[in-house]
Amino acid sequence: MNLKPMVRMASLVHALSAAALAGVAAGAAAQTSVHEQLNTVIAKYAKVDEKSMTNPAVKAIFAKDGFAQELEAYPVGKLADGFVWKPGMGASFVGPYSKLPIKAPFTDYLPLPDGPVLDPKKTYRIGFVFHGFNHSWLVSLADTAAWEAARHPNVQIDVIDAQYDDNKMAQVIDTWVTKKYDGIVLWPQREAPMGPPVDRAIAAGIPVVSVDRRTSSDKVSSEVTGNFYANGVQQGMYLNEVLKGQGNLVLTRKDLGSTADSIRAGGFLQVIGGSPGYKILGSYHVNSDRTLTFKTTADAMQAFKEVSAVYTAGGEEAMGALDAIREAKRLNSAPGGKKIVIVADDDSKEIMREVKAGNIDMVAPYTPLIGDLGVRAVIRHIGFKAGLLKEAPPKLILTPNLPMITKTKMTIEGVQTLTPDEWPYAFGPDKPAAGQ
Numbered sequence: 001m002n003l004k005p006m007v008r009m010a011s012l013v014h015a016l017s018a019a020a021l022a023g024v025a026a027g028a029a030a031q032t033s034v035h036e037q038l039n040t041v042i043a044k045y046a047k048v049d050e051k052s053m054t055n056p057a058v059k060a061i062f063a064k065d066g067f068a069q070e071l072e073a074y075p076v077g078k079l080a081d082g083f084v085w086k087p088g089m090g091a092s093f094v095g096p097y098s099k100l101p102i103k104a105p106f107t108d109y110l111p112l113p114d115g116p117v118l119d120p121k122k123t124y125r126i127g128f129v130f131h132g133f134n135h136s137w138l139v140s141l142a143d144t145a146a147w148e149a150a151r152h153p154n155v156q157i158d159v160i161d162a163q164y165d166d167n168k169m170a171q172v173i174d175t176w177v178t179k180k181y182d183g184i185v186l187w188p189q190r191e192a193p194m195g196p197p198v199d200r201a202i203a204a205g206i207p208v209v210s211v212d213r214r215t216s217s218d219k220v221s222s223e224v225t226g227n228f229y230a231n232g233v234q235q236g237m238y239l240n241e242v243l244k245g246q247g248n249l250v251l252t253r254k255d256l257g258s259t260a261d262s263i264r265a266g267g268f269l270q271v272i273g274g275s276p277g278y279k280i281l282g283s284y285h286v287n288s289d290r291t292l293t294f295k296t297t298a299d300a301m302q303a304f305k306e307v308s309a310v311y312t313a314g315g316e317e318a319m320g321a322l323d324a325i326r327e328a329k330r331l332n333s334a335p336g337g338k339k340i341v342i343v344a345d346d347d348s349k350e351i352m353r354e355v356k357a358g359n360i361d362m363v364a365p366y367t368p369l370i371g372d373l374g375v376r377a378v379i380r381h382i383g384f385k386a387g388l389l390k391e392a393p394p395k396l397i398l399t400p401n402l403p404m405i406t407k408t409k410m411t412i413e414g415v416q417t418l419t420p421d422e423w424p425y426a427f428g429p430d431k432p433a434a435g436q
Contacts, residue, residue: 033084037415038230038401042076045233045270053273057280062273065256067266074229074263075396083109085400088424090369095143096150097133097159103424104144104369106400110376110393116154118383126378127176128371129160129169130187135288136428137315137346137368141187141211145371155379166193173197177204183378184208185371190257191216207381211374213259222377224370226398228263231364234404234415235264235343236271238362239309241412242341245275247308247334250300252321254313255287264313264345281307286317293320301328308334308341315346315428318360331359347405348428352420358407362417365402367425373397 049068053059062068079085091107094100118124128145132138142159149157158176162169166189176184177200184201188194188210195216201208207221214223239247249272254261272278281304286293297310301324310325312318325331325340334340339361344351347365354360377397383389406417420426 033086033400034403034415035079035085035401038233039076041237041413041415042229042233042267045236045267046071046076048270048273054276055273055278056276058269058273058278061280061283062266062269065262065265067262067269070262071229071266071270074259075223075226075398076229077396077398079400080110080394080397083400085109087403087418087422090425093147095140096146097143098136098139098428100140100143100427100429102140102143102147102369102427104147104372105367105402105425106370106373109373110380110397112148112152112376112379114151117152117379118154118386118388120154123154123156124182124379124382125179126155126157126183126185126375127160127172127181128157128185128375129162129172131162131164131169131189133161135316136348136350138187140368140427141371143371144369144373145185145375148372148375152379155375157375164189166190169194170197173201177201177206180204181206183382185211185374185378186215187211188213188215190255191259192257205385207378207385209374209378209381211370212368220395221381222393222395222397224374224377224397224399225259227366227401228259229267230401231345231366232264232267232269233271234364234412235311235345235362236268237412237415238343238404238406239272239311239341240275241410242361243278243308245272246277247341248279248281248304248306249309249311250281250297250304250307251283251311252286252293252296252313252317253283253311254285254317256285260288260313261285265311268311286320288314288316290316290320290323293317294324297321297324298328301325301330306333306335308338310340310342312342312344314366315344315348315351315363318342318344318346318351318363319354322354322359326359347402347423347426349426349430350428352405352423352426355405355407356420361406363405365405365423365425367399367402368427369425370399373399 090105198217211224384392
């Protein structure tokens, strides 16, 4: 935030009425993007380490899983090429695979015009490998990648589902290296296993771009990543706002060793670690699986009679947890007869309906609609390598921090939430909420 208006405002504090002062502050906040606001909040909590945590249970998990090192290495900063994102931006289309309507938020980020790219006489072969045509978040990721490629008639894209098998993904990449593809984009489920195949592709002169999660390769051409830290921090912010630092928590987390777990859960724990009134009843890895989350949460509902809140690290986890809580008739069983607070990530249409109904309390959006950005990045790398472009895209292409979604508008630590009706980027099938 620009400090000069704040200094000026401080000098006038005695001359302005409280109402006028509030108006000046609101105007200053409006001039700061959500991305910048959340980066400021992240910087505040990034100072929290194991020594400064006053909650012993939080401190123990934070130390055991090595979150401090992961969080320190995770990129937080400005967007590439000075891009400023605002709600409402982006293109609308029908997903080539899901056949669902999509509003993609970042189609204006590192843009390319419609039509042939680079050398119009050449056909460029790009491989896109990921896991999960059976997962609404992941098929939406593939939708946006295929959509971007289809905008350019001289781009041929092969989209392969490695079916949650790291070895299969490595084999796919190695095959594309042998066939001398022009570029590769991948969604790595876990960091470590994807380092070596990425290194082999780079050594063969093929640009490689990772999207969402990171690889362990330091040679990868670009990483399209970001917002994980903002997700976890916002979940902690919301919990602090509504529970005031007191409550019994159940954590359902992503797969151990994934970027999504270390950064989301790590950021969440940094925010709540200064409140000794939180008790961690259980911390479980449910690996983005709705069925496993249902079973785990159902077991937790049987084991623990007083649960104040459930942290879920994704949309599938949130729905699995909610279904288990409802089946156990425990939704309003928090201490004092209050509702169990459920905080989630991933902005599916299904999740948005539950937020609107008041069953899920907040969601920190983590959009899958970034495959197009990965494809544009790799095309730019191909062009730079061929001498057709003067500059390669940045190694770190950070995706914008997005505001949390709540049933009604709130302002938490200076960051304003949006309601489900104000969010056009929800993905996946438009399923009705339970009971509707």
